[in-house]
Amino acid sequence: MSDVPVQGRAAGHPSGGTTGFDALDRRLVHALQLDGRAPFSRIAAVLGVSDQTVARRYTRHRTNGALKVLGLADARALGDIEWMVRVQCTPDAAASVAEALARRTDTSWVSLMSGGTEIAAVCRAASSDDSDALLLQKLPRTPSVIGVTAHCLLHEFFGGPQGLISKSGALTDAQIAELSPKPPHDQPGAGVTLTDADRRLFDALARDGRTPLGELAAHTGWSPSTVRRRLAELRADGVLYFDVDYDLRQFGYGVMVALWLSVAPAELAAAGEALAAHPEVAFACATTGPHNLFASVLCRNVGALYSYLTTRVAALPGVRAMESAPRIRHLKGPGPLVLTSPAGAGRRR
Known part of the structure; x- marks a missing residue:
């Protein structure tokens, strides 16, 4: 759901500067992203430190709210349908509507976007009938809500068990292979x-x-x-995967932006795969609608964001139009709503 060195800039990475997590912390986060339930003894052996060191680091950051391991259900493996929802509100009501959405059990990644009048969220439904009920009846219907758009998530280019930290180089290829669990069975379209x-x-x-x-x-x-x-x-079966929710400030990030791109259909797959490889991209998917490619982008500051949009994004094939919106408040990540959470899920949407 994103790593920088303790000092300076990682090669090819959008962030730089001093961060709260040191090199061992970053390797620990990467190890937990690969296998959230790996015994500390196994992680310690791969990282070349003692069991006590790994346990102490994890306990400290877990207690401080800097990181948390989540066990999550994969929507596609269950046959569920995910919707990227944008809710437009009057300025005085956006925060309360966002909080109401965050309290729902069928929502995740609820954020208040720039301008303070739009909410972005992911909603999940078990069937088409459930989708109809969710989108037509259950989403907030008040005079303060002046518009709702929803587009179906069609294909995920980057996300799920793939964390942004996997692009960081925190672990070597050999360490990744040693810590990675066996891949799930290949069951396309199979619902559990x-x-x-x-x-x-x-x-x-x-x-x-x-x-x-x-x-x-x-x-x-x-x-x-x-x-x-x-x-x-x-x-x-690919139903259960592990994610690490961590404080983005510990990795030097200052800006998270939702990016909607309109891409020519013939170039959608190529553009999505190229976008997913960018070190700035925490999540990328194809959706229905006029903006058919979505991404969550993490940058050190607005200058780095400008550079990214005018270089890497500008070079993507088939892009016809672009819309971007910084996130100004994050209310809910991939797990259940909690009153005290990290400053931002270090992941995706």
Whole structure:
């Protein structure tokens, strides 16, 4: 859901300057992005430090709210439909409407955008009928809401289990290979049905992806061995993945921008793949609508953003039009709404 060196600028990376996370912290975040439940002993062995060092670093940053591991359900593996929603409000009501959206269990990545009159969010529905109910009935309907547009997420070029930190070079290729779990089964279009116990499992993991087996057993009513087996099954099916939510300020980022591009259909795949490779891009997807390519962009400051838009984005194939909007307040990331959260999910949308 993004790394810089302790001093200076990483090669080819949009950010620079002194950051709160040192080199070991960044390697730890990258390791957790690869496998959020990896034992500290395994991470320590790969990083070449002691178990106690890894545990101490993680505990300190977790306690301070600088990072958190989340266990999340992949929408496509479940057959769910995701919608990129933009809500236009009167200036006096935008904050309250955004907070109402953030409290919903079917929303994520809720942000108040520049100007203070627009809210961007991702909404999730289990079927077309659920989408109709969500978009036509359940979204806020008050005189303060003056417009709602929603476009279906068609294809994800970068996101999900791929964290922005994977572009940082914090870990070597050999370390990445050693820490990476087996890839999920290739089941395109296959929907997995979750039981009530599975949903309780995901509820617990979304709050803390490293919740101990004993606590997960208490949440689900299963034995610890059953929990362990079910976690392995859900990961093998591509339903469960791990994300790391971290404080963007610890990585030197000052600007996060939502970027909507209108791309010629024949160039959409090429433009999306090129965009996904940019070190500035935390999330990229194809959507329906006149702006058919969306990205979340992270930059050190507005000067770096200008440089990015006029060089890397300008060079993308088939771009006909561009719209950008800085995020001025982040209310909700990929996990459940919490009252005290990091300054920004270091990830995507």
